[in-house]
Amino acid sequence: xxxxxxxxxxxxxxxxxxxxxxxxxxxxxxxxxxxxxxxxxxxxxxxxxxxxxxxxxxxxxxxxxxxxxxxxxxxxxxxxxxxxxxxxxxxxxxxxxxxxxxxxxxxxxxxxxxxxxxxxxxxxxxxxxxxxxxxxxxxxxxxxxxxxxxxxxxxxxxxxxxxxxxxxxxxxxxxxxxxxxxxxxxxxxxxxxxxxxxxxxxxxxxxxxxxxxxxxxxxxxxxxxxxxxxxxxxxxxxxxxxxxxxxxxxxxxxxxxxxxxxxxxxxxxxxxxxxxxxxxxxxxxxxxxxxxxxxxxxxxxxxxxxxxxxxxxxxxxxxxxxxxxxxxxxxxxxxxxxxxxxxxxxxxxxxxxxxxxxxxxxxxxxxxxxxxxxxxxxxxxxxxxxxxxxxxxxxxxxxxxxxxxxxxxxxxxxxxxxxxxxxxxxxxxxxxxxxxxxxxxxxxxxxxxxxxxxxxxxxxxxxxxxxxxxxxxxxxxxx
Amino acid sequence: xxxxxxxxxxxxxxxxxxxxxxxxxxxxxxxxxxxxxxxxxxxxxxxxxxxxxxxxxxxxxxxxxxxxxxxxxxxxxxxxxxxxxxxxxxxxxxxxxxxxxxxxxxxxxxxxxxxxxxxxxxxxxxxxxxxxxxxxxxxxxxxxxxxxxxxxxxxxxxxxxxxxxxxxxxxxxxxxxxxxxxxxxxxxxxxxxxxxxxxxxxxxxxxxxxxxxxxxxxxxxxxxxxxxxxxxxxxxxxxxxxxxxxxxxxxxxxxxxxxxxxxxxxxxxxxxxxxxxxxxxxxxxxxxxxxxxxxxxxxxxxxxxxxxxxxxxxxxxxxxxxxxxxxxxxxxxxxxxxxxxxxxxxxxxxxxxxxxxxxxxxxxxxxxxxxxxxxxxxxxxxxxxxxxxxxxxxxxxxxxxxxxxxxxxxxxxxxxxxxxxxxxxxxxxxxxxxxxxxxxxxxxxxxxxxxxxxxxxxxxxxxxxxxxxxxxxxxxxxx
Numbered sequence: 022x023x024x025x026x027x028x029x030x031x032x033x034x035x036x037x038x039x040x041x042x043x044x045x046x047x048x049x050x051x052x053x054x055x056x057x058x059x060x061x062x063x064x065x066x067x068x069x070x071x072x073x074x075x076x077x078x079x080x081x082x083x084x085x086x087x088x089x090x091x092x093x094x095x096x097x098x099x100x101x102x103x104x105x106x107x108x109x110x111x112x113x114x115x116x117x118x119x120x121x122x123x124x125x126x127x128x129x130x131x132x133x134x135x136x137x138x139x140x141x142x143x144x145x146x147x148x149x150x151x152x153x154x155x156x157x158x159x160x161x162x163x164x165x166x167x168x169x170x171x172x173x174x175x176x177x178x179x180x181x182x183x184x185x186x187x188x189x190x191x192x193x194x195x196x197x198x199x200x201x202x203x204x205x206x207x208x209x210x211x212x213x214x215x216x217x218x219x220x221x222x223x224x225x226x227x228x229x230x231x232x233x234x235x236x237x238x239x240x241x242x243x244x245x246x247x248x249x250x251x252x253x254x255x256x257x258x259x260x261x262x263x264x265x266x267x268x269x270x271x272x273x274x275x276x277x278x279x280x281x282x283x284x285x286x287x288x289x290x291x292x293x294x295x296x297x298x299x300x301x302x303x304x305x306x307x308x309x310x311x312x313x314x315x316x317x318x319x320x321x322x323x324x325x326x327x328x329x330x331x332x333x334x335x336x337x338x339x340x341x342x343x344x345x346x347x348x349x350x351x352x353x354x355x356x357x358x359x360x361x362x363x364x365x366x367x368x369x370x371x372x373x374x375x376x377x378x379x380x381x382x383x384x385x386x387x388x389x390x391x392x393x394x395x396x397x398x399x400x401x402x403x404x405x406x407x408x409x410x411x412x413x414x415x416x417x418x419x420x421x422x423x424x425x426x427x428x429x430x431x432x433x434x435x436x437x438x439x440x441x442x443x444x445x446x447x448x449x450x451x452x453x454x455x456x457x458x459x460x461x462x463x464x465x466x467x468x469x470x471x472x473x474x475x476x477x478x479x480x481x482x483x484x485x486x487x488x489x490x491x492x493x494x495x496x497x498x499x500x
Numbered sequence: 501x502x503x504x505x506x507x508x509x510x511x512x513x514x515x516x517x518x519x520x521x522x523x524x525x526x527x528x529x530x531x532x533x534x535x536x537x538x539x540x541x542x543x544x545x546x547x548x549x550x551x552x553x554x555x556x557x558x559x560x561x562x563x564x565x566x567x568x569x570x571x572x573x574x575x576x577x578x579x580x581x582x583x584x585x586x587x588x589x590x591x592x593x594x595x596x597x598x599x600x601x602x603x604x605x606x607x608x609x610x611x612x613x614x615x616x617x618x619x620x621x622x623x624x625x626x627x628x629x630x631x632x633x634x635x636x637x638x639x640x641x642x643x644x645x646x647x648x649x650x651x652x653x654x655x656x657x658x659x660x661x662x663x664x665x666x667x668x669x670x671x672x673x674x675x676x677x678x679x680x681x682x683x684x685x686x687x688x689x690x691x692x693x694x695x696x697x698x699x700x701x702x703x704x705x706x707x708x709x710x711x712x713x714x715x716x717x718x719x720x721x722x723x724x725x726x727x728x729x730x731x732x733x734x735x736x737x738x739x740x741x742x743x744x745x746x747x748x749x750x751x752x753x754x755x756x757x758x759x760x761x762x763x764x765x766x767x768x769x770x771x772x773x774x775x776x777x778x779x780x781x782x783x784x785x786x787x788x789x790x791x792x793x794x795x796x797x798x799x800x801x802x803x804x805x806x807x808x809x810x811x812x813x814x815x816x817x818x819x820x821x822x823x824x825x826x827x828x829x830x831x832x833x834x835x836x837x838x839x840x841x842x843x844x845x846x847x848x849x850x851x852x853x854x855x856x857x858x859x860x861x862x863x864x865x866x867x868x869x870x871x872x873x874x875x876x877x878x879x880x881x882x883x884x885x886x887x888x889x890x891x892x893x894x895x896x897x898x899x900x901x902x903x904x905x906x907x908x909x910x911x912x913x914x915x916x917x918x919x920x921x922x923x924x925x926x927x928x929x930x931x932x933x934x935x936x937x938x939x940x941x942x943x944x945x946x947x948x949x950x951x952x953x954x955x956x957x958x959x960x961x962x963x964x965x966x967x968x969x970x971x972x973x974x975x976x977x978x979x
Contacts, residue, residue, distance in 0.1 A: 041685045042521045043707065048685055050677065050704040051718030059720065059789035060727075064735050070727060110710045117792060158727055165723070169680040170688055198529065201648040206520045206527055207686025209649055227533065228526040231589045239530030241538065244644070247972070248539075248549060248637055256543050299972050310538035313596060322972065493726065493778050493801065 036099035036444070039171075040232065041207050044093070046103050047110070049166040054111060057159040061122050066159035074152040074168060080177055084471040085461065087183045087454055088151055089215045090175030091141040092444050094168050095432050098131045101164075129160055136433035141445070142179070142218055142454030144461055148411055148476045153429055174208070175215050182219025183458055187466055195221045196238045198387060218451050220458075233447055240350060241307055246321040249302035252277070260309055263343030272338060276305055279341075280334035288373045290365045296327040304335045308346075315339060316347040316385070324351065324359050329366055340376060348383025356386045408477035411486065418477070515578035515923070518650075519711065520686050523572070525582050526589070528645040533590060536638040540601050545638035552629040553647060559656055563950040564940065566662045566933055567630055568694045569654030570620040571923050573647050574911050577610045580643075608639055615912035620924070621658070621697055621933030623940055627890055627955045632908055653687070654694050661698025662937055666945055674700040675717050677866060697929050699937075712926055719829060720786055725800040728781035731756070739788055742822030751817060755784055758820075759813035767852045769844045775806040783814045787825075794818060795826040795864070803830065803838050808845055819855055827862025835865045887956035890965065897956070 038044075060066040079086045103111075103126050112123055134156030145151055152168065154161050182197075189195055197216040203209030213229035223236040230237040252273045260272040269275055280296065283289065300321055308315045315335065319328025329349065336346035351359050368380035402421060410416030431439035445453065464472040478486070517523075539545040558565045582590075582605050591602055613635030624630055631647065633640050661676075668674055676695040682688030692708035702715040709716040731752045739751040748754055759775065762768065779800055787794045794814065798807025808828065815825035830838050847859035881900065889895035910918035924932065943951040957965070 039685075040522075043519075043689055044685045045707060047707040047710055048679070048688065049706055050679055051706050051709070051716045052704065052720050052724075053718075054706065055718055055790065056720045056724045056786075059724070059786045062736065062789040063733075063785040065727075065733070068727075072723070107710070111706075114706075114709065114716050117790075162723070165721075166680050167685075170682060170685060173681060174684045174687065200527070200529055201645050202652060203649060204683035204687040205653045205690040206518075206523045206646075206649060208653065208683040209527065210522055211684040225529040225531060227528055227530050227590075227593075228522065228524060230530070230593060231526055231586070237530045237593050239532075239534055241531050241535045242644075244551070244641070245535045245538070248544075248547075254542075254544070257541065297972055306542040307535075307538045310541040311534065311596070493776060 036096055038100045039093050039096045040210070043207070044097055044167065044171070045107065046101055046163060046167075047107055048170070049163055051114070053163050053166055054115065056162050057126075058115065058118050058122050060159040060162070061125055062119075066125065067157045069155065070158035070161055072154045072161050072165060073150040074154070074172065075148055075150050076176075077147055079147060080180055081184060082471075083180070083184065083468070084146070084465050084473050085180070086145050086147075086176055087179040087219055087457070088139055088143045088145045088172075088176055089141055089179035089218060090172035091138050091152070091432065092450075093171045093175070094138075094152070095136065095444060097167055097171065098134060098136060098164065098433050101129075101131045103127065103129070125159075129157075129163075131156070131160065131164075131433065131435065133157060133435050134160055134164070134433065135431065135435040135437050135439065137429035138432050139428055140430065140442075140450075140453055142450040142452075142457065144454075144457040145176075146474045146476050150429065156435060174204075174211055178212050178215035179219040179454065182216040182221050183454060184468075186220030186455075187458060188468070194223075196385070197221045197224045197226075200226045214447070217447065218454055220451070220455060235447070240316040241303070241318055243318065243321045243352075245307070246300050246303040246318065249299050249306065251298040252302045252305055255302060255306060255309070257309070260312060260342060263312070267342075269342055272309060273305055275338040275341065276301070276308075276334050279337040280330065282374075283330055283334055283337075283370075286370075286373050289369045291325050291329075291362070293326040293330050296331045297322045300327055301331045301334070304331050308335045308339055312339060312342070312344045314347055315344070316383075317349055318352060319349045319363075320351055320353050320359075324354060325362055325366070329363050333366070333370055336379075336382070337370070337374065337376070340379075345378075346382065348385060350385040350387065352387045360384045360386060407480050408475075409480055409483040411476070411478045411483065418475075420477070515575055517579045518572050518575045519689070522686070523576055523646065523650070524586065525580055525642060525646075526586055527649070528642055530593070532642050532645055533594065535641050536605075537594065537597050537601050539638040539641070540604055541598075545604065546636045548634065549637035549640055551633045551640055551644060553631040553633070553651065554627055554629050555655075556626055558626060559659055560663060561950075562659070562663065562947070563625070563944050563952050564659070565624050565626075565655055566658040566698055566936070567618055567622045567624045567651075567655055568620055568658035568697060569651035570617050570631070570911065571929075572650045572654070573617075573631070574615065574923060576646055576650065577613060577615060577643065577912050580608075580610045582606065582608070604638075608636075608642075610635070610639065610643075610912065610914065612636060612914050613639055613643070613912065614910065614914040614916050614918065616908035617911050618907055619909065619921075619929075619932055621929040621931075621936065623933075623936040624655075625953045625955050629908065635914060653683075653690055657691050657694035658698040658933065661695040661700050662933060663947075665699030665934075666937060667947070673702075675702050675704070675864075676700045677704045679703075679705045693926070696926065697933055699930070699934060714926070719795040720782070720797055722797065722800045722831075724786070725776075725779050725782040725797065728778050728785065730777040731781040731784055734781060734785060734788070736788070739791060739821060742791070746821075748821055751788060751821075752784055754817040754820065755780070755787075755813050758816040759809065761853075762809055762813055762816075762849075765849075765852050768848045770804050770808075770841070772805040772809050775810045776801045779806055780810045780813070783810050787814045787818055791818060791821070791823045793826055794823070795862070796828055797831060798828045798842075799830055799832050799838075803833060804841055804845070808842050812845070812849055815858075815861070816849070816853065816855070819858075824857075825861065827864060829864040829866065831866045839863045839865060886959050887954075888959055888962040890955070890957045890962065897954075899956070 108123055108127055136154050138152040139145060154164060185195060197213055199212045200209040203212050209226060210229050213224040213226040213235060214233050217235045223238040224230060225239045229235055255273055258271045258273045259268055261268045304317050317332045319332055332349050339346050349363060363384055367382045371379040405419040405421055408418050408420045430442040432442050434441050465474045587602050587606055615633050617631040618624060633643060664674060676692055678691050679688040682691050688705060689708050692703040692705040692714060693712050696714045702717040703709060704718045708714055734752055737750045737752045738747055740747045783796050796811045798811055811828050818825050828842060842863055846861045850858040884898040884900050887897050887899045909921040911921050913920050944953045
């Protein structure tokens with residue numbers, strides 16, 4: 022048994038530090054330290070205490086939450102140590118505290134703490150314990166704020182992503198472009214990571230791509246379009262064909278030829294005159310740089326009179342050289358109307374120039390999604406047990422369990438002999454999340470008036486909670 | 501002149517890196533890199549470009565914003581360099597791009613970029629340029645996302661803090677306890693920092709206190725209260741008097757004596773029986789640890805029947821030993837009612853036991869504030885100039901300037917001979933912010949229906965903007 026505990030300890034030491042180097046033992050509310058001192062003064066700092074981490078309400082008006090942030094909590098625990106500089110700072114802000122307390126702080130780590138948790142990416146509900154932290158009261162007190170900080174935002178973002186994935190369905194591609202609007206650098210990094218866990222397919226955030234291995238996506242901006250004046254400024258106009266068999270000497274000219282054909286094609290649903298030459302130059306330059314991945318942002322000037330025709334001219338020129346354009350992106354205006362009109366335009370070109378598949382060119386939109394209303398049924402078989410609402414005496418029900426599962430797994434065993442659960446990879450967490458969402462009854466998941474998911478406790482736990490409460494709360498007296 | 505530019509350069513190299521180590525050149529949208537490649541392919545990557553950073557709407561339904569985040573942008577620019585690992589990663593995600601492009605990336609820094617900005621902590625308005633970034637187009641393009649990321653959240657939080665400061669007035673103390681609800685670790689760090697700039701007095705976030713020198717605050721939590729069972733478990737009961745002249749051997753007993761006096765004092769506005777012994781034990785322990793700074797959270801069980809009487813018993817015992825208790829904190833319930841009742845209780849004790857000043861014991865509340873409606877007048881004298889709305893042709897006005905100020909200062913001169921503006925300390929930024937807010941007309945600042953602050957441009961700039969727009973936008977044709 023001794024060696025088993027050691028093995029746990031050894032394995033634990035290989036857990037890397039928290040992703041953000043700013044996550045240190047000082048990333049906590051000061052009162053955690055003043056309380057630790059009061060515990061220490063009272064001689065009860067080594068008493069064992071248990072904290073359950075739970076939440077009161079699911080976000081976005083929904084009835085479910087996807088749990089995120091566990092890995093960061095475990096990384097934090099595994100590397101919990103106050104260094105001398107941190108101790109000195111604490112001494113400077115708590116100058117009346119006795120030296121012995123800082124000796125105590127200097128020595129603490131989390132080897133004597135145990136952390137039990139639900140796997141990251143699980144669907145969870147209000148009042149459920151997500152994590153249980155057990156250890157010396159002064160130590161676990163110090164963990165409270167960082168744990169709440171690391172779990173709160175992570176779960177919020179994962180839940181939001183999962184809600185979008187549910188609405189979009191499995192076949193759609195969901196891309197996350199949130200960095201510029203994120204809550205600071207780490208807000209952006211976390212958002213990319215937890216969007217991926219919650220079911221997004223890729224991110225525009227390069228640092229998140231590198232650090233977490235999330236697929237990247239990205240094309241060009243309006244600024245890129247307006248940085249060009251006209252195709253005349255393009256110097257290198259050569260483009261090799263896709264199969265390498267030939268080289269087009271003047272790709273600019275080839276695009277202009279196609280644009281002219283489009284201007285004179287009477288079968289197209291939109292008539293247009295001169296398109297923006299600045300935009301055309303930008304598209305051509307982008308296609309010369311990325312002939313295999315040409316995706317154009319078409320709403321800088323006018324989607325139907327400039328952006329879409331310019332895109333089509335470049336796409337048709339690429340097609341002539343054996344390349345297939347990726348598609349367009351719409352970032353403003355009436356996205357629904359514009360995507361329908363663009364689709365019509367693509368179909369008309371497919372027909373007019375006999376280019377098979379052109380009608381199916383991708384149309385990407387950067388905007389909100391609406392969640393759809395769904396229904397489902399649920400059947401139950403087996404043996405009855407009494408379930409009680411955690412707080413309301415009269416709410417009771419007999420339930421026949423379909424499956425019995427242990428909620429919490431041990432992710433950090435401390436000195437106990439529990440087996441330490443390995444942290445899954447980001448991809449495994451994402452898969453777990455997708456499976457969890459699939460298992461849910463859809464009436465709990467719908468956007469409008471979702472059915473609350475009932476969290477109940479056993480009769481025994483109910484009695485214990487209420488005994489504890491009644492024995493501590495003072496009783497008033499009528500005057 | 502040469503040596504002057506060098507001096508600027510030398511001074512610049514002493515600017516530390518961004519506070520969050522995750523702020524690297526890869527913390528950007530991927531399309532910034534694909535665009536950089538397209539610029540490079542088109543041979544225009546070294547062309548000079550100018551980006552203005554501005555925003556469209558002030559937050560919180562208000563008509564003003566406080567600018568935050570500049571220092572982090574300048575730190576980022578001053579240390580902008582892609583390392584080999586970052587280059588390799590970019591090569592792996594952009595495998596078709598030519599080697600020459602990565603050679604170009606390897607060599608870039610921001611020595612040839614200029615950054616002009618409004619000082620951090622300034623009151624700013626929609627459509628005003630907050631920052632102007634000038635340099636090689638491919639380089640400044642890479643700065644866009646990190647700049648927007650670093651400025652957006654910073655300005656949002658600074659503005660929110662400033663709004664609270666305006667409502668609270670100068671005499672109130674504002675404390676920030678947001679870490680646990682913040683958007684991840686950096687969200688918490690940034691929030692503490694920018695709340696301070698916006699006028700808060702202290703934070704509970706220890707890491708922010710250490711890193712930024714912000715004053716700390718903090719007491720104890722509900723968990724601390726419920727971790728005790730009864731005063732019997734307190735072992736070390738000694739407390740030296742404030743002047744060191746004597747030692748109370750049993751402080752627990754002294755508190756219990758005072759509690760008994762309170763229970764029998766008929767002049768008190770609230771009658772109460774047994775108070776919570778768990779809470780009493782927690783307060784005594786906390787007072788033994790912090791006799792100079794005793795502040796108690798009184799709403800764990802029942803504010804008026806337990807929390808306040810227990811606090812008063814401990815405070816009166818401390819008073820007997822020459823200490824002055826700090827006060828109470830309310831964290832739930834009807835804060836207004838409870839603070840009024842607590843105040844009455846304190847006054848009654850002052851009278852009953854002749855303890856001068858006890859009635860003024862601090863009552864701290866953790867909750868929202870309401871902003872008040874204010875009015876002010878503004879006078880104008882001097883010479884007329886024509887001001888135009890940036891976009892709407894018909895909106896014009898003659899204005900007589902009271903004062904003419906250059907909006908942007910040069911914070912990063914690049915190779916130009918501009919003098920580099922020193923970055924102020926956090927305290928200086930806060931002072932600047934407070935002065936800026938004071939200068940504003942209060943009808944722009946009020947919470948309800950604030951008067952929009954008019955941002956106008958000169959006739960010359962109006963003409964230039966509209967010439968540029970009309971020359972690029974395509975003209976439709978009637979069918």
